[in-house]
Amino acid sequence: EVIMSRAGSAAVLAGGLVLGVASVASYLVKRAYAPVSRSIAFQAFPGKRYRPAAAAVGAPSGHLEVLPSQYPRVRRDDTEETLHGVIIQDPYRWLEDADSPDVAEFVEEQNVLTQSVLDQCTTRPAFSKLLEKLMDYEKFGTPFKKGQRYYYTHNTGLQAQSVVYSQSSLDGEPVVLIDPNTLSADGTVALSSWAFSEDGSTLAYALSSGGSDWQTVHELAYHVLGDDQAWDVTILALPEHPDWMIGCEVSDDGGRAILSISSGCEPVNRVWILDLNAVGRRADGALDFSPFAHGAAGSRELPLNKLVDEFKASYEYVGSRGSEWTFLTNAGAPRYRVVRTDISAPAPAWTNVVPQHEADLLQWVRLLGGGKLVCSYLRNVQAHVETRDFETGRWLADVQLPGIGSVTGFSGDHKATEGDVAASDSDITLHRRIATASFSPDDFQTRQIFGTSKDGTRVPMFVVSRKGLTLDGTAPTLLYGYGGFNISLTPSFSASRLAWMLAYGGVTVVANLRGGGEFGTGWRDAGSLSHKQNVFDDFVACAEELVAQRYCSPASLVIQGGSNGGLLVAACAEQRPDLFAAVLGQVGVMDLLRFHKFTIGHAWITDYGNPDVAEDFNWLLPLSPLHNVARPKDDGQYPAFLLTTGDHDDRVVPLRTLKLVATLQHTLAGDLNPSQRNPLLTRVEVRAGHGAGKPTAKVIAEVSDMLAFAAGVVGAPWVHGSA
Numbered sequence: 001e002v003i004m005s006r007a008g009s010a011a012v013l014a015g016g017l018v019l020g021v022a023s024v025a026s027y028l029v030k031r032a033y034a035p036v037s038r039s040i041a042f043q044a045f046p047g048k049r050y051r052p053a054a055a056a057v058g059a060p061s062g063h064l065e066v067l068p069s070q071y072p073r074v075r076r077d078d079t080e081e082t083l084h085g086v087i088i089q090d091p092y093r094w095l096e097d098a099d100s101p102d103v104a105e106f107v108e109e110q111n112v113l114t115q116s117v118l119d120q121c122t123t124r125p126a127f128s129k130l131l132e133k134l135m136d137y138e139k140f141g142t143p144f145k146k147g148q149r150y151y152y153t154h155n156t157g158l159q160a161q162s163v164v165y166s167q168s169s170l171d172g173e174p175v176v177l178i179d180p181n182t183l184s185a186d187g188t189v190a191l192s193s194w195a196f197s198e199d200g201s202t203l204a205y206a207l208s209s210g211g212s213d214w215q216t217v218h219e220l221a222y223h224v225l226g227d228d229q230a231w232d233v234t235i236l237a238l239p240e241h242p243d244w245m246i247g248c249e250v251s252d253d254g255g256r257a258i259l260s261i262s263s264g265c266e267p268v269n270r271v272w273i274l275d276l277n278a279v280g281r282r283a284d285g286a287l288d289f290s291p292f293a294h295g296a297a298g299s300r301e302l303p304l305n306k307l308v309d310e311f312k313a314s315y316e317y318v319g320s321r322g323s324e325w326t327f328l329t330n331a332g333a334p335r336y337r338v339v340r341t342d343i344s345a346p347a348p349a350w351t352n353v354v355p356q357h358e359a360d361l362l363q364w365v366r367l368l369g370g371g372k373l374v375c376s377y378l379r380n381v382q383a384h385v386e387t388r389d390f391e392t393g394r395w396l397a398d399v400q401l402p403g404i405g406s407v408t409g410f411s412g413d414h415k416a417t418e419g420d421v422a423a424s425d426s427d428i429t430l431h432r433r434i435a436t437a438s439f440s441p442d443d444f445q446t447r448q449i450f451g452t453s454k455d456g457t458r459v460p461m462f463v464v465s466r467k468g469l470t471l472d473g474t475a476p477t478l479l480y481g482y483g484g485f486n487i488s489l490t491p492s493f494s495a496s497r498l499a500w501m502l503a504y505g506g507v508t509v510v511a512n513l514r515g516g517g518e519f520g521t522g523w524r525d526a527g528s529l530s531h532k533q534n535v536f537d538d539f540v541a542c543a544e545e546l547v548a549q550r551y552c553s554p555a556s557l558v559i560q561g562g563s564n565g566g567l568l569v570a571a572c573a574e575q576r577p578d579l580f581a582a583v584l585g586q587v588g589v590m591d592l593l594r595f596h597k598f599t600i601g602h603a604w605i606t607d608y609g610n611p612d613v614a615e616d617f618n619w620l621l622p623l624s625p626l627h628n629v630a631r632p633k634d635d636g637q638y639p640a641f642l643l644t645t646g647d648h649d650d651r652v653v654p655l656r657t658l659k660l661v662a663t664l665q666h667t668l669a670g671d672l673n674p675s676q677r678n679p680l681l682t683r684v685e686v687r688a689g690h691g692a693g694k695p696t697a698k699v700i701a702e703v704s705d706m707l708a709f710a711a712g713v714v715g716a717p718w719v720h721g722s723a
Contacts, residue, residue: 058636142409147200160187264606483513
């Protein structure tokens with residue numbers, strides 16, 4: 001996310017296309033750069049215990065301190081295991097038992113210590129009030145039409161959860177359809193997923209309680225509304241492939257079900273097409289799948305066309321006309337292209353409709369009425385949208401966006417046409433402008449600058465600050481990164497980062513690291529598996545560029561990341577503790593040797609590698625934050641750490657954070673080591689998960705704790721009004 005220089009807005013185009021837009025002003029700054037070289041090498045010596053390498057220079061001293069004697073005494077045991085001939089010590093494995101009273105005691109003691117330090121952050125109450133004020137603005141989802149009605153989500157400002165509304169027209173009177181705020185007293189029940197039938201008559205939705213995003217889909221079944229669920233017919237189950245995940249949608253003509261089979265998080269999938277026209281009908285008109293019941297004696301084989309039956313590329317259904325089907329794919333095109341094939345042919349023969357662009361990333365494609373394709377590109381991490389002819393792929397028109405930013409939503413229907421987005425006289429009509437209080441966007445500026453990574457790769461980042469900022473190396477600077485799982489970080493509004501700039505005169509930066517999807521699968525692959533160190537090198541290069549351009553110094557630089565980004569900031573702090581003052585790691589993947597043993601962790605093997613494979617283990621071990629905590633060689637210290645997690649996080653389970661903070665405290669502050677004075681803390685949220693669906697009040701509390709802590713570490717004075 002990046003602060004935008006104008007307030008956000010949603011625009012409705014003629015033809016019913018709706019784009020949610022966050023605008024930023026941007027210009028390019030280029031400069032010479034000489035990276036600091038660092039290499040990581042690991043060679044297994046059978047029967048030897050692993051000892052991590054230590055950084056040469058420690059971190060700068062911050063303005064908040066925790067004495068070694070203040071840390072809780074945490075039990076260590078002699079648990080260890082031998083992996084590929086290397087002995088790995090794991091003295092805190094007992095923290096993996098989430099239901100243990102000992103773990104509950106550990107969490108309580110850590111939270112008490114953390115709260116005692118947060119109480120020293122004198123600006124926290126004022127920051128919390130400022131953030132609450134900045135977040136108190138209306139938030140709207142992109143409206144869409146199903147059947148004869150329009151639907152959208154709306155939050156009045158500080159509601160715990162957004163509400164789903166229905167209306168007869170885009171300016172009609174809204175009616176509440178689902179209000180998750182009525183489902184729990186504390187606001188922790190959220191709408192996790194929802195979908196309408198094609199005619200809009202039926203809505204299916206799922207709920208998440210206490211931050212959980214755990215869902216288990218074992219098989220594909222057919223259910224007729226109104227029937228007893230015991231009558232459901234299982235039509236597809238894959239017990240021999242327990243890690244395969246099944247997605248399902250229906251073709252444009254309603255005659256086929258499209259099954260997308262995926263495994264892991266790599267952008268690849270299989271495409272199986274189920275011919276619904278070959279399935280009989282019951283007397284009431286519903287499909288009769290009983291002859292195809294999975295596992296039943298004498299059951300017939302499903303009428304499946306396994307159009308793509310290998311995990312080599314990504315295929316996303318765009319639309320179809322008869323047997324001619326169109327897909328968005330990265331097959332032979334790391335920046336994606338639109339292709340077409342005749343599904344009735346014995347084997348698919350793919351032809352280009354929209355070829356891969358020479359530089360831009362084709363993010364998504366939608367089919368609208370009148371045979372128009374809407375193509376959304378990333379052009380140097382900035383949104384570009386154009387229309388093309390569905391049959392030929394011929395360019396028709398660019399969609400004029402209100403500024404540089406992100407297209408955050410889409411709606412449109414190929415079966416209905418309200419106008420023509422490709423017409424020469426087509427204009428964007430402003431549907432709704434979202435007003436935010438308490439600041440003037442014109443006071444801020446956004447630049448895109450580049451760092452140069454260790455291997456010479458140019459790494460873009462968006463830098464947001466007040467206009468007229470003096471570049472003297474003293475600005476409190478918040479650098480955010482992710483770098484993984486093909487996820488793109490694009491410019492968008494963030495109340496929390498705006499609060500950082502208003503409260504402390506700070507700078508916010510978002511880095512577009514390899515491993516992400518900003519430039520296609522090649523960019524993603526260059527930061528995955530054996531190339532994961534590139535991501536950390538990219539982040540370090542961005543930090544060094546910020547210092548070189550005198551935005552900040554190491555003493556005023558704070559790094560932040562969540563989930564895979566939590567791994568990023570922890571690893572970078574271990575590799576270059578001299579470069580950062582504070583580390584904010586949220587729900588991080590801190591153990592790269594056991595991540596695949598819990599909940600959905602096995603799906604991340606496609607990004608990290610498999611610790612059970614010797615070759616993968618050899619690159620994972622020197623990167624794993626849990627296994628590479630080492631006191632700097634100059635007997636210095638680490639940056640201040642605040643690691644957050646939720647007790648209901650069932651995606652990146654909290655044990656990863658708990659084990660790392662225990663290791664940090666023991667290794668760096670154990671034996672009353674006087675050099676480590678920068679705090680090493682964790683904050684464990686109760687009834688909270690990985691982040692999705694978190695109530696607004698909990699978001700405000702967590703962000704206020706993190707950023708007031710960061711400001712306290714770097715000694716940032718309050719500059720917004722009176723504290």
